[in-house]
Amino acid sequence: MELLSGSADGTSPPEWLMVELQGEMVSRHDSGLAGNVMGDLLYTKEGTPVLIVGHHILYGKQDVTHVAMETNQQGPTSTSYTVSALITRKLIFKTRPKPIITNVPKKV
Amino acid sequence: MRTLEEVQATLQIAKLKEEDLQKTIHCLSFGENVSSADYCLMELDDTLCKHIQAGQSLVIRGDADERAVLCSGDKTYDLKIADTSNLLLFVPGCRTPDQLTNSQESSHLVHTQIWGFCNSYWELKRQRPRLKKLKAILMENPYEGPALGGQKENTENRYSMQDLLDRIQSSQDELKTHLKTIHACQIDGYWRVLDFDYEMKLLGHVTQLVDSESWSFNKVPLQTSLDELAPLEPKEMIEHCLDCYGKRFTENDNVFYALHEDKVCQSTALLLLQNAVKFNLREFQEVWQQSVPEGMSTRLEQLKSVALVDRASRPETICLLRVEDLSEDTLERFNHLFTIREKWTEEDITPYIQDLCGEKQTTGALLTKYARSSMQNGIKEHKLTRCCPAGCPHGGGLCDIFNMTSTQWQVTTACAG
Numbered sequence: 001m002e003l004l005s006g007s008a009d010g011t012s013p014p015e016w017l018m019v020e021l022q023g024e025m026v027s028r029h030d031s032g033l034a035g036n037v038m039g040d041l042l043y044t045k046e047g048t049p050v051l052i053v054g055h056h057i058l059y060g061k062q063d064v065t066h067v068a069m070e071t072n073q074q075g076p077t078s079t080s081y082t083v084s085a086l087i088t089r090k091l092i093f094k095t096r097p098k099p100i101i102t103n104v105p106k107k108v
Numbered sequence: 109m110r111t112l113e114e115v116q117a118t119l120q121i122a123k124l125k126e127e128d129l130q131k132t133i134h135c136l137s138f139g140e141n142v143s144s145a146d147y148c149l150m151e152l153d154d155t156l157c158k159h160i161q162a163g164q165s166l167v168i169r170g171d172a173d174e175r176a177v178l179c180s181g182d183k184t185y186d187l188k189i190a191d192t193s194n195l196l197l198f199v200p201g202c203r204t205p206d207q208l209t210n211s212q213e214s215s216h217l218v219h220t221q222i223w224g225f226c227n228s229y230w231e232l233k234r235q236r237p238r239l240k241k242l243k244a245i246l247m248e249n250p251y252e253g254p255a256l257g258g259q260k261e262n263t264e265n266r267y268s269m270q271d272l273l274d275r276i277q278s279s280q281d282e283l284k285t286h287l288k289t290i291h292a293c294q295i296d297g298y299w300r301v302l303d304f305d306y307e308m309k310l311l312g313h314v315t316q317l318v319d320s321e322s323w324s325f326n327k328v329p330l331q332t333s334l335d336e337l338a339p340l341e342p343k344e345m346i347e348h349c350l351d352c353y354g355k356r357f358t359e360n361d362n363v364f365y366a367l368h369e370d371k372v373c374q375s376t377a378l379l380l381l382q383n384a385v386k387f388n389l390r391e392f393q394e395v396w397q398q399s400v401p402e403g404m405s406t407r408l409e410q411l412k413s414v415a416l417v418d419r420a421s422r423p424e425t426i427c428l429l430r431v432e433d434l435s436e437d438t439l440e441r442f443n444h445l446f447t448i449r450e451k452w453t454e455e456d457i458t459p460y461i462q463d464l465c466g467e468k469q470t471t472g473a474l475l476t477k478y479a480r481s482s483m484q485n486g487i488k489e490h491k492l493t494r495c496c497p498a499g500c501p502h503g504g505g506l507c508d509i510f511n512m513t514s515t516q517w518q519v520t521t522a523c524a525g
Contacts, residue, residue: 001274002168004178012161017204019136019197019222033138038222040115041134042124047205050124057122062204066152067229068160069198083160084147089204100122 002079013083018065018090019051021058041091049091056097065090110135112217131215132208136199139221147198149229151190156180156232169277177238182281184237187230196226234467237278239286240436245275246292246301253306254342266298290432291352295344308379310349311372313337315401318367325403328354330363370410376400377411381428389417389424413459416448431460438464442478446492452479453489 019041027036039053051058067087115133119126152160159166159180168187170176178185201220248265255261267275276283292301302310317336318328330350334343350356353372354365376399381387397406408417416429429448435441445452445460458471465471475481479490 003165004168005163005165011163014200016198016200016223017202019199019202021195021197022193023195025195033225034142035140036138037110038136038138040110040118041136041202041220042119043130043132043205043208044128045130047130049205050129052118052122057124066154066157068150068152068157069147081148085198085200086157086160087198088157091204100118 002081004081004083013068013086015089016069016085016087018067018087020090020092022094025053049093051091051093052100053097055100057100058093058097059095060091060093063090063092064088109219110217112215115217116215126215129215130205130208131213132203132218133215134199134202134218134220136202136220136222139223142222142224147224147226149196149226151229151231153232153234155183156185167273169273171275174238174277177235177277178232179237179277179279182279184235184277184279184282185232186235187232189228190231191228193227196229197222198224198226236463236466237276237282237286238436239276239278239282240432242272242276242278242283242286243290243301243432245272246290246299249300250303251293251295251300251306252303253309253345266296266300268298272299291348293344293348304378304382307349307352308375310341310345311353311375313340314346314349314353314367315372319401325369325401326366328365328367330356330365369404373400373404373406373410374414377406378414378428378430381415381426386418386425386427389426392426413462416456429460431463434460438474438478442492446479451482451489451491457490 025033025038027033039051042050042052044050047062049060049062051060065087069084069087112133115135116126119129156166164180167179168176169179176187178187199220199222201218203218245265245267249262272283273280278286287299290301291307292299294300314328314333314337317323317333318325321332321336323329328350330347333350334346337343337346350365353375354367356363356365358364373396377396380392380396380399393406393408400406411417411426413431414428415426418425418427434444441461441464445457449456454471454475457475461471461474464474475490479492481488481490
């Protein structure tokens with residue numbers, strides 16, 4: 001039997017945001033993801049989320065989701081987990097990333 | 109760390125105008141300890157979400173050889189892992205447009221960390237609890253009445269509520285409801301199911317008392333019953349018997365029970381049917397009516413889901429078939445039922461598949477999925493559907509190709525599931 005508890009004091013776990021991307025994310029020099037910058041997240045005045053990752057730009061939308069997350073508590077022998085966070089909103093980027101052209105060749 | 113100038117330069121290259129954008133810009137980076145191993149993602153429905161928000165707990169139950177289920181206080185859910193090709197990132201400090209105050213005059217950066225990511229999550233699907241095991245483990249040591257004379261009572265294989273919750277894949281509320289259904293009671297802090305013969309003995313005492321006192325079945329006085337029957341059986345057991353077979357009510361500060369004719373008749377039938385494989389229907393009905401307390405009427409409808417009548421045989425017969433003895437797995441149940449009988453009418457089969465229905469499922473939907481119907485003599489009958497062997501996900505035992513031998517049957521080429 002395993003226990004998933006909301007929290008010790010009966011309050012709601014914090015709410016986190018989830019960002020959903022299509023495909024895989026790799027670092028440029030294969031140095032792993034930890035510690036690296038991922039990209040810039042902006043919102044248009046209308047509220048559309050825009051993500052600039054490397055030399056790509058992605059447009060997304062905000063969506064509702066119901067998700068909870070647990071982490072291990074009290075070491076590997078315990079069967080008790082706490083819910084770290086609740087996720088009720090996500091930003092989903094489903095459209096094809098558009099390349100940002102940085103070098104425009106000059107007209108001869 | 110990226111600076112505002114660097115970000116603004118990027119915006120310019122990307123041909124985004126600052127005046128079209130909101131002032132808060134999140135600069136996302138992966139945390140130092142980020143990995144997918146630390147977190148586990150689980151999809152919740154509205155009810156469970158509110159449950160967690162209220163700080164309440166959920167329990168995962170199951171033995172090593174069982175599929176795990178998740179339970180709230182009153183519901184049971186199946187757990188299934190769902191893989192997605194999408195990358196799911198968790199960003200605790202990130203705000204969505206509606207959460208931004210936009211009070212800032214100029215653009216500013218918020219350095220936000222990604223704490224973790226996932227490629228899969230647990231999907232929860234509401235399902236009926238697995239309660240068949242409950243009766244099975246309680247039958248390891250059924251209660252046969254108080255120990256006689258110098259005999260010592262068997263104290264092995266007894267289960268408290270906590271023991272049951274540890275073993276049975278069900279929410280607590282669903283478990284309690286089922287305990288009542290199987291006429292279990294608490295004795296010395298342990299939940300016990302009664303040996304059937306003992307249960308009938310208790311019922312016999314009650315009905316004989318009602319008869320000898322010429323009471324109405326609808327008004328059996330509790331206190332007098334306890335007083336009169338005390339020399340024969342423990343008072344708690346008499347009262348338990350009344351709780352199982354009657355409805356309690358109070359009148360002028362006195363407690364009475366109204367006995368359920370259907371329950372009494374059904375149990376009496378079970379007592380008769382358990383002694384033979386099959387009975388001649390006519391003979392059975394005679395004996396059955398004579399066996400029930402005077403004033404009660406027997407009807408075959410009382411035996412739905414516990415006995416099967418065969419009207420096709422000569423003479424007509426009846427035999428014991430209890431739905432609680434059948435498999436909990438839908439496919440296995442259908443397989444078994446259609447082994448007992450090749451064709452079923454909807455009326456006959458419904459009591460034996462009713463409990464398999466999901467939250468919004470009807471027996472008709474189940475029949476459509478697992479069986480084929482045909483008309484014979486104006487009566488619609490159902491046959492089990494066989495699947496094509498090649499690539500059928502059901503596997504094991506159910507894959508045969510039908511040969512059409514009569515116009516009534518249809519060759520199935522599509523998989524049932």
